[in-house]
Amino acid sequence: MSRTILRPEVTSVAWFKKEKYSTLKPPQMRDRIPEGLLTKCDNCYTALMTKDLEENLRVCPKCGYHHRLPARERLALMTDPGSFREMFTNIQPTDALHFVDSKEYPERLKAARKCGFDEAVITGEATINGRRVAYGQMIFEFVGGSMGSVVGERITRLIEHATANQLPCVVVAASGGARMQEGILSLMQMAKTSGALARHAARRLPYLVILTDPSTAGVMASYASLGDVCIAEPGALIGFAGPRVIQQTINQILPKGFQRSEFVRDHGFVDIVVPRKDLKRTVALLLYYMTGQPDESMRAAVAEARVTEAPAHEPTGAVTAEA
Amino acid sequence: MAITTFDFEKPLLELEQKLAEAEQAEPRDDAMLAQLREELERRQREIYSQLSPWQRVLVARHQDRPHSLDYVKAMMTDFIEIHGDRAFGDDQAMVCGFATFRGRPLAVVAQQKGRDTKENLMRNWGMSHPEGYRKALRVMRLAEKFRLPIVVFIDTPGAFPGIGAEERGQAEAIARNIRDMFTIEVPIICVVVGEGASGGALGVGVGDTILMLENSWYCVISPEGCAAILWKDRGQAERAAEQLKLTPPDLMELGIIDEIIPEPLGGAHKRPEDTYANVAAALERWMAQLTAVPVDELIERRYQKYRSMGRFVDTTVDTDAETL
Ligand SMILES: [Zn+2]
Numbered sequence: 001m002s003r004t005i006l007r008p009e010v011t012s013v014a015w016f017k018k019e020k021y022s023t024l025k026p027p028q029m030r031d032r033i034p035e036g037l038l039t040k041c042d043n044c045y046t047a048l049m050t051k052d053l054e055e056n057l058r059v060c061p062k063c064g065y066h067h068r069l070p071a072r073e074r075l076a077l078m079t080d081p082g083s084f085r086e087m088f089t090n091i092q093p094t095d096a097l098h099f100v101d102s103k104e105y106p107e108r109l110k111a112a113r114k115c116g117f118d119e120a121v122i123t124g125e126a127t128i129n130g131r132r133v134a135y136g137q138m139i140f141e142f143v144g145g146s147m148g149s150v151v152g153e154r155i156t157r158l159i160e161h162a163t164a165n166q167l168p169c170v171v172v173a174a175s176g177g178a179r180m181q182e183g184i185l186s187l188m189q190m191a192k193t194s195g196a197l198a199r200h201a202a203r204r205l206p207y208l209v210i211l212t213d214p215s216t217a218g219v220m221a222s223y224a225s226l227g228d229v230c231i232a233e234p235g236a237l238i239g240f241a242g243p244r245v246i247q248q249t250i251n252q253i254l255p256k257g258f259q260r261s262e263f264v265r266d267h268g269f270v271d272i273v274v275p276r277k278d279l280k281r282t283v284a285l286l287l288y289y290m291t292g293q294p295d296e297s298m299r300a301a302v303a304e305a306r307v308t309e310a311p312a313h314e315p316t317g318a319v320t321a322e323a
Numbered sequence: 324m325a326i327t328t329f330d331f332e333k334p335l336l337e338l339e340q341k342l343a344e345a346e347q348a349e350p351r352d353d354a355m356l357a358q359l360r361e362e363l364e365r366r367q368r369e370i371y372s373q374l375s376p377w378q379r380v381l382v383a384r385h386q387d388r389p390h391s392l393d394y395v396k397a398m399m400t401d402f403i404e405i406h407g408d409r410a411f412g413d414d415q416a417m418v419c420g421f422a423t424f425r426g427r428p429l430a431v432v433a434q435q436k437g438r439d440t441k442e443n444l445m446r447n448w449g450m451s452h453p454e455g456y457r458k459a460l461r462v463m464r465l466a467e468k469f470r471l472p473i474v475v476f477i478d479t480p481g482a483f484p485g486i487g488a489e490e491r492g493q494a495e496a497i498a499r500n501i502r503d504m505f506t507i508e509v510p511i512i513c514v515v516v517g518e519g520a521s522g523g524a525l526g527v528g529v530g531d532t533i534l535m536l537e538n539s540w541y542c543v544i545s546p547e548g549c550a551a552i553l554w555k556d557r558g559q560a561e562r563a564a565e566q567l568k569l570t571p572p573d574l575m576e577l578g579i580i581d582e583i584i585p586e587p588l589g590g591a592h593k594r595p596e597d598t599y600a601n602v603a604a605a606l607e608r609w610m611a612q613l614t615a616v617p618v619d620e621l622i623e624r625r626y627q628k629y630r631s632m633g634r635f636v637d638t639t640v641d642t643d644a645e646t647l
Binding site for chain 1: 482483484485486488489490491492493494495497498499501502503505506521522525526528529541542543544548549552553554566567568569573574577579625626629630632633634635636637638639640
């Protein structure tokens with residue numbers, strides 16, 4: 001904070017400052033640090049014990065910066081251990097357009113699989129504090145979390161599964177947008193997924209979205225914007241157009257914190273910004289409020305509160321028995 | 324000065340000049356005239372029957388090409404414009420209202436480009452802000468309330484990428500439109516008359532019938548945008564256009580659109596009256612079909628239409644399919 005006082009001219013444009021820092025400290029710095037042992041915070045450049053950073057959910061203990069969380073760690077964070085049962089893995093990509101850029105599309109997909117996932121989303125059932133939910137999580141490691149036919153189909157099947165089984169649906173977004181290599185087919189996934197959500201909503205079932213860095217373009221202009229509640233991690237890039245495109249179009253410097261979670265919340269398009277460590281609890285609480293059903297982490301507390309505070313309406317014996 | 328003749332039309336230009344001269348010549352050589360006219364049409368046919376995807380994109384952007392409101396003016400009567408989203412402002416890149424088409428009232432949603440710089444400033448080059456999408460949804464809900472079918476004219480280079488657009492929730496506005504258009508209980512017919520760029524087009528593009536003019540395009544990204552991402556060079560747009568499968572025949576083959584509306588030889592702008600007549604005929608035909616469908620069935624069909632879009636391998640069904 002003292003830096004703000006010393007260098008007000010720089011801090012007036014926050015990400016500009018960051019750009020400047022990254023040019024001052026070339027990437028080779030990182031290479032000199034013993035492999036794996038230490039990690040530099042991408043925001044404050046403090047050298048941290050990698051182990052400590054990982055144990056802190058990759059949130060910098062010094063500045064609170066949320067580094068991107070690898071997909072497996074995200075799954076472990078959001079769902080009960082071992083509870084996730086992946087579904088719709090039978091849906092696999094194909095090269096409908098015979099798309100070639102620097103690589104042929106199938107080659108690109110093959111290379112992307114090295115991240116350990118077969119597409120840019122995993123979908124299935126999981127429990128959150130014992131509550132059954134339909135759970136989808138985008139895999140940023142796989143072609144930037146881009147949405148093609150497989151992402152659209154898996155998400156749609158997930159939502160339809162939730163609708164058919166009266167389940168809440170929880171989706172973690174992490175995507176740069178549509179998968180260009182699938183052209184119009186990828187665009188239409190926005191329609192397909194959103195249409196399925198209209199049906200899920202009509203059954204009064206909760207749909208929660210967690211926006212992580214980055215959540216932009218096609219995914220943001222469809223299911224990632226349509227949560228009953230949209231939760232964002234601190235500092236995530238959230239928006240329709242990418243900042244570079246906007247800057248090229250309007251040719252002016254973007255405002256401080258533009259398209260970051262807090263900015264988007266302050267403009268009314270994100271409901272809550274929640275630190276990573278509190279995400280699961282926040283989701284659990286919202287699901288309780290939306291369903292009226294406490295999960296196993298809160299059942300005892302809810303029962304106790306009802307016994308002491310609302311004996312008039314609630315047959316005390318029944319609630320105590322439940323607890 | 325904007326380009327009105329494309330490079331690939333240069334051979335025609337020469338013939339057109341010859342024809343013009345022959346028409347002025349004294350005495351008139353009727354045999355020669357007939358021969359020139361025939362030759363010109365033959366060459367036109369040749370060129371226009373094998374337009375490359377990129378050439379089609381250029382025709383879709385031709386500065387004389389009819390814009391959405393030209394269709395409204397030519398095909399409909401008594402248009403009443405409805406302004407504003409009742410929340411922030413009025414987006415003139417998205418024109419909405421009510422009109423009469425062949426004796427029947429309907430609602431119109433029209434993405435509108437400008438003809439000159441002044442009009443383009445007002446229309447923001449056909450690029451809507453969130454309030455445009457919100458206005459469109461408001462008018463579509465009005466149409467639903469009064470049981471009016473909806474016609475959407477799509478012609479946009481994209482939703483506007485700007486600071487205000489982001490601050491006012493461009494992504495949310497488009498997402499909400501896409502979702503809610505699935506629930507609107509009146510027929511929706513969408514016609515891509517020029518450019519159908521990405522979420523900017525789909526934000527008003529969920530319908531029961533999707534029609535495309537012969538020289539229009541519809542894709543997840545503009546060829547320039549695609550080239551900028553893939554090759555860091557917008558100049559490679561032609562190459563991107565070849566890859567993206569954005570022409571009407573491509574979209575027909577991919578199961579996205581229902582019909583291609585033919586344009587006069589040389590593009591919609593060469594004989595606009597013929598273009599309007601072709602669009603009106605298609606609209607009337609589809610309108611008659613859709614208004615006969617019971618509401619529940621209409622909504623179910625609309626869902627299933629988009630539900631089936633996408634190409635993938637289902638390994639439980641296509642057991643011998645080669646997965647990538
Ligand atoms: Zn830090």
